[in-house]
Amino acid sequence: xxxxxxxxxxxxxxxxxxxxxxxxxxxxxxxxxxxxxxxxxxxxxxxxxxxxxxxxxxxxxxxxxxxxxxxxxxxxxxxxxxxxxxxxxxxxxxxxxxxxxxxxxxxxxxxxxxxxxxxxxxxxxxxxxxxxxxxxxxxxxxxxxxxxxxxxxxxxxxxxxxxxxxxxxxxxxxxxxxxxxxxxxxxxxxxxxxxxxxxxxxxxxxxxxx
Amino acid sequence: xxxxxxxxxxxxxxxxxxxxxxxxxxxxxxxxxxxxxxxxxxxxxxxxxxxxxxxxxxxxxxxxxxxxxxxxxxxxxxxxxxxxxxxxxxxxxxxxxxxxxxxxxxxxxxxxxxxxxxxxxxxxxxxxxxxxxxxxxxxxxxxxxxxxxxxx
Ligand SMILES: [Zn+2]
Numbered sequence: 237x238x239x240x241x242x243x244x245x246x247x248x249x250x251x252x253x254x255x256x257x258x259x260x261x262x263x264x265x266x267x268x269x270x271x272x273x274x275x276x277x278x279x280x281x282x283x284x285x286x287x288x289x290x291x292x293x294x295x296x297x298x299x300x301x302x303x304x305x306x307x308x309x310x311x312x313x314x315x316x317x318x319x320x321x322x323x324x325x326x327x328x329x330x331x332x333x334x335x336x337x338x339x340x341x342x343x344x345x346x347x348x349x350x351x352x353x354x355x356x357x358x359x360x361x362x363x364x365x366x367x368x369x370x371x372x373x374x375x376x377x378x379x380x381x382x383x384x385x386x387x388x389x390x391x392x393x394x395x396x397x398x399x400x401x402x403x404x405x406x407x408x409x410x411x412x413x414x415x416x417x418x419x420x421x422x423x424x425x426x427x428x429x430x431x432x433x434x435x436x437x438x439x440x441x442x443x444x445x446x
Numbered sequence: 447x448x449x450x451x452x453x454x455x456x457x458x459x460x461x462x463x464x465x466x467x468x469x470x471x472x473x474x475x476x477x478x479x480x481x482x483x484x485x486x487x488x489x490x491x492x493x494x495x496x497x498x499x500x501x502x503x504x505x506x507x508x509x510x511x512x513x514x515x516x517x518x519x520x521x522x523x524x525x526x527x528x529x530x531x532x533x534x535x536x537x538x539x540x541x542x543x544x545x546x547x548x549x550x551x552x553x554x555x556x557x558x559x560x561x562x563x564x565x566x567x568x569x570x571x572x573x574x575x576x577x578x579x580x581x582x583x584x585x586x587x588x589x590x591x592x593x594x595x596x597x598x
Contacts, residue, residue: 271518278514286513287503300513307517384497402463404500409465427463428456435494 259323267314274314277323278307284324285331292335292400293342294385302338306330329415332397336416339393346389379445387437395430398423450477453484462491 259280265273285306289299306327310317317326388396394416401412409427413420453461453474460466461474478484505513 271521274521275514275518278517279510282510282513283503283505286505290503291501304513304517304520308520311521380497388498399498402465403495403498424456424460424465427465428459431459431463431491431494432455434498435490438494438497 256322263314263317263323266311267317274311277310281324281327285327288328288400288405289331289335291404292332292397293338294388298338302334303331306334332401332415336393336397339396343389343393383438383441386441387434390437391430391433392426394418395426395433398426399430399434402427452481453477455487458484458487459491462488462495 259277262273262277266277282303285303286296286299289302290296293299293302309330310323310327313326317323391399397416398412401407401415402409407415409420409423412418413423416423418426450473457466457470457474461471461478464471466474478488
């Protein structure tokens with residue numbers, strides 16, 4: 237295993253916290269062509285990014301594909317990557333936008349070709365953490381999660397992204413606005429419509445079950 | 447009764463997701479504590495959000511390794527994902543075909559999909575191959591997407 241050495245740290249970030257400084261060094265080394273450094277960046281960020289994509293698109297394998305694409309784009313933009321921004325911020329933005337693109341395509345597929353993933357292909361419980369659901373509650377839990385997914389599918393991709401970033405990722409509105417390139421005002425509107433839409437859809441599905 | 451105004455629906459949503467400014471959060475909380483209408487609305491919003499769990503994803507070291515290996519393989523081969531534009535020429539032709547159908551559609555509202563038109567598309571056998579679905583990226587580029595998305 238050969239070590240990667242970089243003489244200078246262009247971003248000169250010695251006032252930065254340790255983790256950020258280490259990350260800046262890794263970016264610098266990756267830029268200089270060091271594969272191990274890039275790989276370290278991938279490993280540091282993969283779990284969080286796959287979780288983000290998985291929450292947004294509800295499909296583990298597709299989530300990994302999206303995150304993989306984000307890392308490839310990151311690799312291609314290393315030259316332009318500014319040392320003063322965090323890798324995770326860049327990835328958050330890219331993954332979120334790729335997810336929105338993905339959701340748009342899925343939405344169009346459903347509309348154009350009446351195509352929908354069959355239920356057995358997206359078993360929500362298979363993706364939920366083990367042991368969180370008691371055996372006898374599984375049927376109900378499964379039904380509720382299928383409802384939730386159907387309801388989420390009805391949201392516009394942006395509404396869904398805003399809802400995920402706020403409710404699940406718990407990001408401040410300002411950050412969500414930056415990630416999605418929207419004004420804070422329109423993030424508020426999307427968030428409101430998302431919760432409203434979710435509430436209506438869930439109520440509708442609950443009633444149709446009775 | 448309370449002497450502050452009821453919250454708008456949007457502000458109740460923002461309150462419920464903790465997205466109001468701290469001052470607004472405080473004022474809203476005071477109002478809700480003394481207004482049964484807003485309190486009821488809030489309960490229903492909380493129930494909705496509770497239906498959306500915050501499952502954590504935990505990757506084992508082996509999974510992380512597997513994933514980074516896959517990424518590194520792609521990086522090394524310099525492949526741009528699996529979306530090489532092998533089908534691009536065909537897709538362009540199909541996209542252009544779709545455009546023509548849009549433009550010359552006999553419908554009153556050519557800019558909107560309705561199920562009958564959509565079925566027609568499907569019957570045109572334009573899309574034989576599932577990979578053709580990728581042409582949606584091109585449609586998107588042509589901003590046709592905005593016609594069928596609700597701009598949400
Ligand atoms: Zn009130």
